[in-house]
Amino acid sequence: MLTEYIRYRIPAGQGAEFEDAYRRASAHLAAAPECHDFEMTRCVDEPQCYVVRLTWTSADAHLTGFRKGPHFPPFFAEVRGFVDAIEEMRHYEPVDIGSPLPSLYEWAGGAEAFEKLFTAFYRKVPAEDLLAPLFAGMDAEHAQHVAQWVGEVFGGPKDYSTRRGGHRHMVSKHLGKAITEQQRRRWIGLLLETADEVGLPSDPEFRSAFVAYLEWGTRLAVFFSRPGARPAVDEPMPVWGWGSVRPWQG
Numbered sequence: 001m002l003t004e005y006i007r008y009r010i011p012a013g014q015g016a017e018f019e020d021a022y023r024r025a026s027a028h029l030a031a032a033p034e035c036h037d038f039e040m041t042r043c044v045d046e047p048q049c050y051v052v053r054l055t056w057t058s059a060d061a062h063l064t065g066f067r068k069g070p071h072f073p074p075f076f077a078e079v080r081g082f083v084d085a086i087e088e089m090r091h092y093e094p095v096d097i098g099s100p101l102p103s104l105y106e107w108a109g110g111a112e113a114f115e116k117l118f119t120a121f122y123r124k125v126p127a128e129d130l131l132a133p134l135f136a137g138m139d140a141e142h143a144q145h146v147a148q149w150v151g152e153v154f155g156g157p158k159d160y161s162t163r164r165g166g167h168r169h170m171v172s173k174h175l176g177k178a179i180t181e182q183q184r185r186r187w188i189g190l191l192l193e194t195a196d197e198v199g200l201p202s203d204p205e206f207r208s209a210f211v212a213y214l215e216w217g218t219r220l221a222v223f224f225s226r227p228g229a230r231p232a233v234d235e236p237m238p239v240w241g242w243g244s245v246r247p248w249q250g
């Protein structure tokens, strides 16, 4: 991910027009797969100053994918009248200065916690009539592989992407499996039951992030597995965080 900051100093009296232009332009940003998210902020001390922050999936995605793609012309048509008001427009990359928040991986208990969860889960799968046929040929180390995947997504070591083939490999394992909605629900239900049994943290903040990821991931698994599906395989590994609520640390 790469962050772009565009700092504007909008002439007096044009603030509302500028904000409206971006409201219209935002539809084209939202439609562009290269743009991960964006926001506009207005300076409290000097209201003519605005910062637009855009997160791009990569520099190439921004400069080639978006700039040369179909969403740039209608986006730019909305905001071009304010180009002269730009004071800075540059890309920034994150600098690791540590975080006061533990990752979801640390909060859950690290590699051991995810291995315990998925080992217990996949031990139960052969007894599940809806799930057993799907997993009949699973690798003896399947539980460890899924634990590595989820651990990495939650901020743990990059073992799945460096040793197991990352997103591409995970997608390939679901291709053609034709997972049904009933199977998806059983998978997620059984995993949540197992999470309680193995003592995964049950605080509301952790569980809301955990369930959000599982809802997203299982629905994508169904999508990837549809007959004839051709999902994008060159995506980076997803990274999941706390979302709108922070861990309660007393």
Ligand code: HEM
Binding pocket: 131, 134, 135, 137, 138, 139, 142, 145, 146, 149, 150, 164, 169, 170, 173, 174, 177, 179, 183, 184, 187, 188, 213, 214, 215, 216, 217, 218, 221, 222
């Ligand atoms: C958040 C949800 C999910 C995650 C994170 C996930 C993750 C993974 C990963 C990482 C693999 C490949 C493991 C390896 O490297 O060998 C895999 C394989 C597989 N997954 Fe999923 N999966 C999810 C949901 C589902 C669901 C809902 C189903 C079906 C109900 C499913 C069925 C399978 C099957 C059948 C395989 C191949 C097993 C084998 O034969 O090796 N997955 N999954």
